[in-house]
Amino acid sequence: MEDIVLVTADSVRRDRLDAMPFVSALDTRTGVTAAHYTRPSLAGLLSSKLVSALRSKVVGPSLPELLAEHGYTCLGFAPTPQADRGFGFGAGFEVYETFSEGTGNPLKNRRSRVREYLGGFPAVRRLYRRLVPMEAVLSSLPDDGTVVDAAINQFNAAPEPRFLWVHLMGSHRPYGTGADALPRVLDRKAGAAGNGGLFGTDPLTEHETRLIDEAYRNALGRVDSQIERLLDDLDADPVVAFTSDHGDELGEEGYFYHQGFRRRVVDTLVEVPVVFAGIGTDHERFSALDVAPTLLGRVGIDPPDSWRGNDLADGPSQPLYTIAPWHDKATIAVRDGDRTLIARDADVSLETTDGRAVAGRAAVDDDLERRLRDLGYVDAG
Numbered sequence: 001m002e003d004i005v006l007v008t009a010d011s012v013r014r015d016r017l018d019a020m021p022f023v024s025a026l027d028t029r030t031g032v033t034a035a036h037y038t039r040p041s042l043a044g045l046l047s048s049k050l051v052s053a054l055r056s057k058v059v060g061p062s063l064p065e066l067l068a069e070h071g072y073t074c075l076g077f078a079p080t081p082q083a084d085r086g087f088g089f090g091a092g093f094e095v096y097e098t099f100s101e102g103t104g105n106p107l108k109n110r111r112s113r114v115r116e117y118l119g120g121f122p123a124v125r126r127l128y129r130r131l132v133p134m135e136a137v138l139s140s141l142p143d144d145g146t147v148v149d150a151a152i153n154q155f156n157a158a159p160e161p162r163f164l165w166v167h168l169m170g171s172h173r174p175y176g177t178g179a180d181a182l183p184r185v186l187d188r189k190a191g192a193a194g195n196g197g198l199f200g201t202d203p204l205t206e207h208e209t210r211l212i213d214e215a216y217r218n219a220l221g222r223v224d225s226q227i228e229r230l231l232d233d234l235d236a237d238p239v240v241a242f243t244s245d246h247g248d249e250l251g252e253e254g255y256f257y258h259q260g261f262r263r264r265v266v267d268t269l270v271e272v273p274v275v276f277a278g279i280g281t282d283h284e285r286f287s288a289l290d291v292a293p294t295l296l297g298r299v300g301i302d303p304p305d306s307w308r309g310n311d312l313a314d315g316p317s318q319p320l321y322t323i324a325p326w327h328d329k330a331t332i333a334v335r336d337g338d339r340t341l342i343a344r345d346a347d348v349s350l351e352t353t354d355g356r357a358v359a360g361r362a363a364v365d366d367d368l369e370r371r372l373r374d375l376g377y378v379d380a381g
Contacts, residue, residue: 007167007230075095265331279298
């Protein structure tokens with residue numbers, strides 16, 4: 001059976017793909033994500049289930065679980081606590097690494113009581129972010145080059161057939177570390193854009209918005225180079241899929257980045273590129289839930305009946321659903337052709353063969369909650 005490689009990169013908008021020359025030279029389609037930020041979106045991608053997006057965790061059987069059952073060696077490298085094993089992401093993988101444990105001094109250690117204290121009070125969160133800015137948090141994760149090196153080494157040493165999933169974080173705000181990152185003051189100002197009351201901020205100037213867009217494009221270019229290196233250095237010619245978990249807002253409606261608590265489902269957040277190599281499709285726009293069934297179909301494995309997505313060889317799933325859960329509410333978007341129906345901040349339940357699911361706050365241990373706060377989230381969602 002053929003090897004399979006799935007590459008996801010954080011925060012890649014479909015309309016900024018021209019900043020990624022290697023990826024954009026391939027046959028690119030438009031995917032609509034199952035959710036609005038990393039964890040529920042990747043959970044939906046790997047499991048082809050809306051219930052995974054609603055519950056913000058992988059509800060099996062997932063793509064790696066099914067491939068493992070058919071003899072694949074499954075390897076996963078996702079340097080973010082959003083893809084922690086506690087959310088079901090490790091299931092099916094023989095090797096699974098999130099790189100998200102930290103050590104060191106109180107302001108760098110992910111287990112630090114100082115960071116736990118500061119991250120635990122939303123009212124002083126802006127002060128916390130001044131002390132531990134987003135750039136410092138990303139600096140405590142391995143860079144994309146390190147992740148790609150680990151993936152190449154493990155893949156080339158593993159028995160065939162192999163499935164490799166690599167998630168790259170270099171395109172996450174503040175779009176780099178050190179001199180590549182956005183200035184801290186500008187990053188904080190953009191993150192607060194759209195807030196009201198005490199935590200509001202002045203609108204960003206055109207110059208500031210342009211600086212953010214330039215930094216974002218530069219980050220996409222660096223990620224693109226790592227994707228090219230990854231595929232060049234593997235010892236096989238695998239079936240490949242590339243996509244993203246979500247996009248980022250860049251000021252179009254006064255908001256920036258992706259912020260799960262806002263439950264936004266605008267096109268700039270949910271339209272992402274999808275690239276296949278070794279698989280042809282005539283469909284220009286489809287749900288990200290269709291990616292996993294299409295990969296299974298390419299290697300002759302039937303997807304389970306519980307999956308929501310379709311093998312694109314049989315036609316895309318319709319309509320296109322996006323669920324944006326946060327705590328006990330969710331915004332739902334249903335896209336059908338040029339029509340979009342949105343229900344904002346609703347009480348949502350979903351009845352499937354997996355049972356009944358509702359939006360609810362994630363139950364996680366204290367350490368994982370801290371690591372998610374470190375990445376910029378108010379809490380686990």
